[in-house]
Structures are given as C-alpha cells and as structure tokens.
Amino acid sequence: MLGLINSAIEGFLRETYGAARWREVLRQAGLGFDRFEPLMTYDPEITDTLLAAATAVLDRPRDALLEDLGHWLVAARSGGRLRRLLRFGGVGFPDFLQSLEDLPARARLALPELDFPPLHLDEAGAGLFRLRFDEPFAGAGAVLSGVLRSMADDYGTLALIDWDGAADATITIHILAEDHAEAREFDLVHSAI
Amino acid sequence: MIVGGLALEEAGLSLLMPMHLRLSASGRIIGIGATLGRILGRGGLTGAAFWDRFAVSRPAGVTSMGDLAARQGQRLVLSLPEAPEISFRGVGAAEAGGGVFLNLSFGIGIIDAVRRHGLTHADFAPTDLAVELLYLVEAKAAVTEELRRLTHRLDGARHLAEEEALTDTLTGLRNRRALFAALERACAGGRPFGVMHMDLDHFKAVNDSLGHAAGDHVLREVAQILLAETRAADTVARIGGDEFVILLPEIEGPGGMQAIGQRIVDRVARPFDFEGRPCRIGASLGLSFSGLFDDPDPDALLEDADKALYEAKRQGRGQIVMSGRFARQGVDQSG
Numbered sequence: 001m002l003g004l005i006n007s008a009i010e011g012f013l014r015e016t017y018g019a020a021r022w023r024e025v026l027r028q029a030g031l032g033f034d035r036f037e038p039l040m041t042y043d044p045e046i047t048d049t050l051l052a053a054a055t056a057v058l059d060r061p062r063d064a065l066l067e068d069l070g071h072w073l074v075a076a077r078s079g080g081r082l083r084r085l086l087r088f089g090g091v092g093f094p095d096f097l098q099s100l101e102d103l104p105a106r107a108r109l110a111l112p113e114l115d116f117p118p119l120h121l122d123e124a125g126a127g128l129f130r131l132r133f134d135e136p137f138a139g140a141g142a143v144l145s146g147v148l149r150s151m152a153d154d155y156g157t158l159a160l161i162d163w164d165g166a167a168d169a170t171i172t173i174h175i176l177a178e179d180h181a182e183a184r185e186f187d188l189v190h191s192a193i
Numbered sequence: 194m195i196v197g198g199l200a201l202e203e204a205g206l207s208l209l210m211p212m213h214l215r216l217s218a219s220g221r222i223i224g225i226g227a228t229l230g231r232i233l234g235r236g237g238l239t240g241a242a243f244w245d246r247f248a249v250s251r252p253a254g255v256t257s258m259g260d261l262a263a264r265q266g267q268r269l270v271l272s273l274p275e276a277p278e279i280s281f282r283g284v285g286a287a288e289a290g291g292g293v294f295l296n297l298s299f300g301i302g303i304i305d306a307v308r309r310h311g312l313t314h315a316d317f318a319p320t321d322l323a324v325e326l327l328y329l330v331e332a333k334a335a336v337t338e339e340l341r342r343l344t345h346r347l348d349g350a351r352h353l354a355e356e357e358a359l360t361d362t363l364t365g366l367r368n369r370r371a372l373f374a375a376l377e378r379a380c381a382g383g384r385p386f387g388v389m390h391m392d393l394d395h396f397k398a399v400n401d402s403l404g405h406a407a408g409d410h411v412l413r414e415v416a417q418i419l420l421a422e423t424r425a426a427d428t429v430a431r432i433g434g435d436e437f438v439i440l441l442p443e444i445e446g447p448g449g450m451q452a453i454g455q456r457i458v459d460r461v462a463r464p465f466d467f468e469g470r471p472c473r474i475g476a477s478l479g480l481s482f483s484g485l486f487d488d489p490d491p492d493a494l495l496e497d498a499d500k501a502l503y504e505a506k507r508q509g510r511g512q513i514v515m516s517g518r519f520a521r522q523g524v525d526q527s528g
Binding site for chain 2: 037038039040081084085088090091106109110111186187188189190
C-alpha cells in the first residue's frame with residue numbers, strides 16, 4: 001500500500017497535536033523509522049499499528065481521530081491540494097457526489113499504482129444518497145465521512161453525513177440545503193500552475 | 194437549424210456545443226455558443242464579421258467563406274488577433290446556402306485560456322474532457338512535487354550515509370573517519386598501542402605511466418597485504434590517495450611494530466602484476482607509540498608518526514623510522 005495514508009496521518013498528527021506527541025506515537029508504534037514517504041510502499045499492517053498507537057497516546061477513539069483526519073485533509077492541509085482536486089469533480093455538492101464513482105479512476109490517472117477501492121453511489125430519494133465501498137483499512141469510512149463533511153462545507157451545502165461503521169461501509173448523505181452558505185472560491189486553474 | 198427531423202434552438206445548441214459559431218454565407222456571426230460569447234465579449238455579438246474577430250492560422254490560405262466550406266471536416270487552428278497566444282482548434286461543416294457551422298475548443302493552451310478568461314466548469318459541455326485535463330495537470334503537478342521532495346530527501350540521506358560511512362570504498366579498508374574513532378577509543382582506553390603511518394613510494398609514477406586503473410589496482414593489492422600482515426584487532430585505514438595508517442593495539446614497545454612494518458615493506462617492494470605488466474612501488478613507514486606521550490591524543494600521535502614518515506622518506510625509499518621521541522626518551526632513561 002502506498003504511504004499516502006500513513007503520510008497523511010503523520011501530517012495530521014504533527015500539525016494538530018505537535019511534533020512531540022507525534023514522536024510519542026512513533027515510539028509507541030515502534031516502527032523503527034520516523035517519517036512516511038507518500039509515494040513509497042508500506043506494509044498495510046503499518047497503518048493499523050500507527051492508528052493503534054495514536055489512539056492510545058492521544059486517548060481519542062479511532063473513528064473520531066480518522067474523521068478529524070478526513071476533515072483536515074480537505075480543510076486544513078497546507079495548500080488545500082486535495083480540496084482542489086476534489087472540487088474538479090463537480091459544480092455543486094450533488095454533482096460532486098455523482099462524480100465520486102469516477103474518483104478511483106481519476107486517482108489512478110494521477111497515480112497508476114494507487115489502490116483505490118471502487119465507490120458505488122445510489123440515489124435513494126430527493127437529496128438522499130448512499131455511498132458504498134469496501135474499506136481498504138479499518139476506519140477508512142470515517143476518513144471519507146470527514147472528507148465529505150468538509151466538501152459539503154466547501155460547496156456551502158448543509159448535509160447530514162452518517163457512516164454505519166461497517167467494513168463494507170455505507171455512508172448516507174442527506175442534503176438539507178444545497179445553497180446553505182456561500183461556496184468557497186474555486187478556479188479551474190490554480191494560481192501556482 | 195433543421196437537420197432531417199431534428200430541430201434545435203440556439204440555446205440547445207449552446208448546451209451541447211458552448212463554443213460553436215454559425216456563420217452566414219457573407220461571413221457574419223449569426224449564432225454563437227455561450228462560452229465563446231463570453232470570451233469574445235461584445236465582439237462576439239451576432240452580426241459581427243467573423244473575419245474581423247478571427248484569423249485562421251492553419252491550414253494556410255483560409256481567408257474566405259468558400260475556403261472555410263472547402264475545408265469542411267479538417268482540423269482548423271484559429272486565434273484572436275488581440276490574443277494570438279491563445280489558439281482554438283476547430284472543425285467546420287458547410288450549411289446549405291453557403292453558411293458554415295464551426296465548433297471550437299481550446300487546444301493545448303487550455304490552461305492559459307482558462308486563466309485568462311476565468312472559465313469555470315459551467316463553461317464546458319459535460320462531454321468535454323477539458324476539466325479532466327485541468328484536473329490531470331494539477332494532479333500531476335502534485336505528484337511531481339512530491340517526487341521532487343522525495344528525491345531531495347533521499348539525496349540528503351545518501352549524503353548523510355556517505356558522511357557516516359566508515360569504509361574506504363576503493364580498498365574496503367577503514368577510512369579516515371573510522372581511524373579517528375578507533376584512535377579516540379584507544380587513547381581513552383589507556384592500554385599501550387602503536388601507530389604506523391605508511392606512504393607508497395613511486396606510486397605517482399605508476400599512476401602516470403600505467404593510468405589510474407593500474408593505480409587503483411595497486412592500492413587494492415597493498416590493502417590486501419596490509420590486512421594479511423596485521424592482526425585481526427588492528428585497524429587498517431586508507432586516509433588519503435596512497436597514505437595508510439595502521440593502529441596496533443596491545444603493543445608493548447617498538448620491537449613488535451618494527452617486525453610487522455618490515456614484513457609490509459618487504460612484500461610491497463615485490464612487483465605487482467597489472468594486466469601482464471609489472472608495477473614496482475615501495476613503502477615508507479613512520480612509527481609512533483602511545484607510551485611516548487603522557488596524555489596521548491589522536492592528533493599528536495598521527496603528527497608524531499607523520500614526522501617519522503617524513504624522516505623515512507628523507508632517508509630514501511623503503512625505510513622504517515621510529516618516532517624521534519623513542520630516542521629522546523631513551524636518552525632521558527639512560528640519564
């Protein structure tokens with residue numbers, strides 16, 4: 001598995017809880033190295049080891065930590081790169097949701113070796129969606145819930161997002177008000193390019 | 194526009210092709226897609242003259258409606274006279290009555306075009322892959338940036354590893370760094386030890402006459418001799434081009450060192466074979482001993498052995514010279 005998730009966990013813990021706590025997590029995890037490279041491959045078990053250590057050191061439930069991670073990935077991560085890439089998915093939040101099934105293919109366009117599970121979106125009623133996928137690691141649904149909540153905010157949409165906690169995860173998205181607030185600005189071409 | 198039974202209003206055409214143009218036989222714009230209209234501003238209003246607003250740069254020589262109609266189905270490259278750096282690609286189809294229907298898109302300059310005109314998702318037809326292209330550009334930039342950082346970090350790690358390495362890559366002997374670490378340990382340990390500083394004679398001549406490959410070969414052969422003629426506990430290091438230092442722990446006095454030194458000098462003096470040609474070199478040695486110092490330290494010992502080596506070189510080649518301190522200490526003892 002690519003180090004993207006591990007490296008995201010590292011960035012999130014460092015930025016949110018500070019370098020000292022991150023070192024404590026590393027010590028607890030006993031991995032024998034002190035940073036993750038996003039584009040290098042790691043044993044999938046390392047993610048679990050890392051999360052178990054973080055949960056113990058920070059005394060925070062795993063799912064809550066992972067949902068915060070999802071939120072951080074979109075809203076706080078320096079540069080907001082993932083947010084931008086996700087915003088390419090659609091004009092509004094419902095449009096964005098419809099684009100999620102394309103996400104694995106999009107991700108592979110950028111990184112062919114990325115192991116992204118297929119996502120299935122069902123429209124269950126007006127403004128009611130169900131997103132189903134198999135978790136690549138336990139708690140991935142929590143991360144995705146955090147990402148979706150942040151993206152709803154980004155689009156200025158008021159939505160209820162609920163993850164069932166199962167490994168063959170279902171996330172229910174209920175859009176209450178699509179244009180609840182002003183959407184954050186998004187230019188198709190980033191000023192840095 | 195009526196095609197068989199198909200009837201589309203201008204608004205419907207614009208949904209499918211937001212960058213289309215309908216031109217009359219006289220070259221007037223009689224219909225325009227929403228996105229192209231936004232880009233052209235007032236100049237794209239219906240009724241404007243197409244040839245005032247656009248230049249067809251490829252194929253060459255397309256300057257009239259007749260030329261355009263004749264090029265139907267071919268790829269056209271068009272630009273705006275006021276912004277020649279942003280080009281459009283297009284394709285035309287002749288309409289009955291001499292008009293031409295053109296559909297345009299951005300070429301490879303899409304990034305500049307999107308930035309310049311502030312285009313958004315809504316400006317592209319859902320079937321257009323333009324947004325995917327922009328996504329890809331940005332995703333690739335992110336991956337490239339990450340790779341660049343990774344390379345930078347790996348490079349740093351490699352430098353660090355090299356700095357921390359203890360082995361001389363050419364001969365496999367210890368390097369200067371490892372020697373100093375061993376000397377520090379020996380000095381701190383308080384047990385008597387000897388230091389031999391060795392320099393090859395005529396090495397430069399081998400390098401100059403037979404080339405660097407021969408020189409490297411000789412250095413590796415000398416390294417093997419040094420390892421063979423010393424004990425397992427000794428530290429044998431190459432600290433410069435043809436300069437070697439041997440740290441000999443548990444040496445009680447000059448006698449043992451002298452014997453080892455002599456064996457080395459004798460063996461190095463035998464000709465080496467390099468690709469069938471003999472290489473003749475020699476070795477000069479300067480010896481020092483920790484017992485000559487009240488408070489031995491690596492620098493003082495090496496300097497002392499180096500002085501002795503200098504004296505050995507001065508006396509001719511293949512000599513072994515003990516530190517001058519031996520003699521002085523001998524005088525002190527007898528006195």
